[in-house]
Amino acid sequence: MKLLATSVLLTIASLAFFKAEAQDSFQISYRVNTNKSVDFDYQKSDPGTFTVLLKFNDLTNSLASREQQITSKNYSGRLLSLTPDNKDNGIGFGYSYTYIRGKLKPKYNPDFLYLIPYKKDVIVRVAESSFVNATYFGSTTPDDWKVYKFFTKTADTVTAIRKGIVVEVRDLHETDESADVAYTSKINDLIIEHSDGTLASYRGFKKGSISVKVGETVLPGSNLGINTKTNGNTFYGVSIMLYYLKSVDFESAKNANLKTSKSLYGIITPHFSTVESADVIPEPQQEYTSLRNPDVVKKELSKKEIAVAIK
Structure with missing residues (x-):
């Protein structure tokens, strides 16, 4: 035997399933609203939980943190929203993101x-x-x-x-x-x-x-x-x-x-x-x-x- x-x-x-390049199975999009706030939404290919690290490399007219750690569930949803510090001006930003399967800790x-x-x-x-x-x-x-x-x-x-x-x-x-x-x-x-x-x-x-x-x-x-x-x-x-x-x-x-x-x-x-x-x-x-x-x-x-x- x-x-x-x-x-x-x-x-x-x-095992880690984290992606930094080809963001095919997890995608982020954003929309600038009439009140100059910005909504960030996600879509992904499976219903499991993911932890997302969203980094803003250029962020102006917003008091939000430049690094956001967010838990996402389901196939789609809202990641976060940015509001302008000065409501008369828009928010300037550039961003990158990385994600991994699972809820952190x-x-x-x-x-x-x-x-x-x-x-x-x-x-x-x-x-x-x-x-x-x-x-x-x-x-x-x-x-x-x-x-x-x-x-x-x-x-x-x-x-x-x-x-x-x-x-x-x-x-x-x-x-x-x-x-x-x-x-x-x-x-x-x-x-x-x-x-x-x-x-x-x-x-x-x-x-x-x-x-x-x-x-x-x-x-x-x-x-x-x-x-x-x-x-x-x-x-x-x-x-x-x-x-x-x-x-x-x-x-x-x-x-x-x-x-x-x-x-x-x-x-x-x-x-x-x-x-x-x-x-x-x-x-x-x-x-x-x-x-x-x-x-x-x-x-x-x-x-x-x-x-x-x-x-």
């Missing part, structure tokens, strides 16, 4: 209970994913690094560990099961945003199997797709990483390389409800049995959603 192992690459490019419960990412009574074996930047590029593994991979003996349906909104789906790649491939970035994955601002990354789906779309609300236990083999493993698995936005230090991120980069995200060590334990932090190479615990399932659901999730 091959050793259950996996690796995850955490870089600004692959959200308040979350570190002891929140999650479901194992499979249907009820599925036996899984757990492995911890290594930090690829440390393994191959000489970087240091973050102190809070904790990414689990949940393996099954046969291909199985991956399910949501918590209620949330699907904010990103990538379903592009055929699975490379070769043992010669130690790491590949060509992994099908999706991201779900939770109500407290935390994010869950699910990586390792069979191509074409992902059954949810961006903007869809999923409940605990909702089907997401089919797991797959990677890195020559004899088992099928999906990686789960829980994280949150902890910094918007874009300047440091831009100047870093794979060895020196520090993620703008913090990692959460999740607790799971299983048949073996009502509350457990999984141990590597141990087996656990998935449980559809009603108390865990119902925590964030409406009565209508409970009826769907518990059935």
Whole structure:
């Protein structure tokens, strides 16, 4: 039996999703009103939360701060409005902006209970994913690094560990099961945003199997797709990483390389409800049995959603 192992690459490019050049998925426009005030609006391509850093490099006739940090939700909305200091004159300005997925420093419960990412009574074996930047590029593994991979003996349906909104789906790649491939970035994955601002990354789906779309609300236990083999493993698995936005230090991120980069995200060590334990932090190479615990399932659901999730 091959050793259950996996690796995850955490870089600004692959995880942070911050943009400074091609502002395609997040766009800002402005309108000068008849009273000489200026409204700044945004449009974006998914319903997830973004943190925006808006910088004015030239700002006259306004008392507003030259650097604005704003949280944006939904597909569109108002970022901010500027009012003229002298109402007889217009506002002069030039601006640039950078954005990143997530709410900055959200308040979350570190002891929140999650479901194992499979249907009820599925036996899984757990492995911890290594930090690829440390393994191959000489970087240091973050102190809070904790990414689990949940393996099954046969291909199985991956399910949501918590209620949330699907904010990103990538379903592009055929699975490379070769043992010669130690790491590949060509992994099908999706991201779900939770109500407290935390994010869950699910990586390792069979191509074409992902059954949810961006903007869809999923409940605990909702089907997401089919797991797959990677890195020559004899088992099928999906990686789960829980994280949150902890910094918007874009300047440091831009100047870093794979060895020196520090993620703008913090990692959460999740607790799971299983048949073996009502509350457990999984141990590597141990087996656990998935449980559809009603108390865990119902925590964030409406009565209508409970009826769907518990059935």
